[in-house]
Amino acid sequence: MRKILATAAIVAAGSFLLPGAAFADGPLIAVFTKNNTNPAYAAARRGVDLVAKEEGARTMHFVPEKPDNVEQQKSLVVEALEQKPDLVIFVPVDDKAMVEDAKKFTDAGIPVVSFVNRLQGTFVTHVGSDDHAVGYNGAKALFEGMDGKGKVLAIEGNPAAPTSRNRVAGMKDAAAEFPGIEVLGVVTGMYQKPAAYEVTVAALKEHPEIDGIWAANDVMVYGAFDALNEAGRSAKLVGANGLDGAIRMIEDGTMLATVEFSAFKIACTAARAGLKHLKGETVPADITVPSVLIDKTNLAPWKVPLEERNCPSWEEIVH
Numbered sequence: 001m002r003k004i005l006a007t008a009a010i011v012a013a014g015s016f017l018l019p020g021a022a023f024a025d026g027p028l029i030a031v032f033t034k035n036n037t038n039p040a041y042a043a044a045r046r047g048v049d050l051v052a053k054e055e056g057a058r059t060m061h062f063v064p065e066k067p068d069n070v071e072q073q074k075s076l077v078v079e080a081l082e083q084k085p086d087l088v089i090f091v092p093v094d095d096k097a098m099v100e101d102a103k104k105f106t107d108a109g110i111p112v113v114s115f116v117n118r119l120q121g122t123f124v125t126h127v128g129s130d131d132h133a134v135g136y137n138g139a140k141a142l143f144e145g146m147d148g149k150g151k152v153l154a155i156e157g158n159p160a161a162p163t164s165r166n167r168v169a170g171m172k173d174a175a176a177e178f179p180g181i182e183v184l185g186v187v188t189g190m191y192q193k194p195a196a197y198e199v200t201v202a203a204l205k206e207h208p209e210i211d212g213i214w215a216a217n218d219v220m221v222y223g224a225f226d227a228l229n230e231a232g233r234s235a236k237l238v239g240a241n242g243l244d245g246a247i248r249m250i251e252d253g254t255m256l257a258t259v260e261f262s263a264f265k266i267a268c269t270a271a272r273a274g275l276k277h278l279k280g281e282t283v284p285a286d287i288t289v290p291s292v293l294i295d296k297t298n299l300a301p302w303k304v305p306l307e308e309r310n311c312p313s314w315e316e317i318v319h
Helices: 039-055 070-083 099-107 131-145 162-175 193-206 218-231 244-252 263-278
Strands: 010-012 015-022 028-032 058-064 087-090 112-115 125-128 150-156 181-188 212-215 236-240 257-260 286-288 292-294
Touching (some): 028 039, 028 070, 028 263, 039 058, 039 263, 058 070, 087 099, 087 263, 099 112, 125 263, 131 212, 131 257, 131 292, 150 162, 162 181, 193 218, 212 218, 218 236, 218 244, 244 257
Parallel strands (some): 028 058, 028 087, 087 112, 112 125, 125 286, 212 236, 236 257
Antiparallel strands (some): 010 015, 257 292
């Protein structure tokens, strides 16, 4: 039987099985996130651990070694089933490819809370955000910051993720309201900094004029920013997540705005919902965590680093 170390990740079947928080002999929560490269998912794992500590539960984290890899996440489902968790908190790498795999938990009588990316199936609840609004509000802030005119490059995340698809739809709806804005195209950055860097490098070679860049998350803004700097060019930048790096960039004027899509708050709420369910309490079938546009006018609450933030209470999110 594979041993779980308390101090280091284990490479198993091409995947990471990460230690979680063991605070008591309470319920075991298996937590599935998409990668180890996006700080938003590191914050999500911390959020589940914080709630587990409050409730005397234990956590075990299952993360693909290769970011957003479907086959590795499928293998991790098999590994998690062997651990017989009491609760699963699950974000799919692909909302279609992972449907049958998530169903294996419910077939085994294990309750599942889906979060961030919605997928078909029977779940205690889904906890997420309004991704259309995330994309729309960020794009509107960008277009207004450009005085309603200019050429924009849009960088989507993983096309297999509904978060990205919905954010792109929101961006396009905002663009339709600004006739002076030309969206040069939507390129795929896979929610990763290196991929966003590469597609921005290519776009800069193709387009002598790019006035603004809308990205579906902050990490891709970082990649686009590096590409712009290397090319000696500049553009107004907007992302999503409200990551610490984005907050610093807004503060120093290198980024216009971000939209708080808080994987941390979402994961905290997902953990609270699942543990309430285990206690026999009723929880809503769908929970939406509000998003907020962050710019220079309202930075203060987000200047507290992610690793120092506390989980919101249940009542703050669920009214």
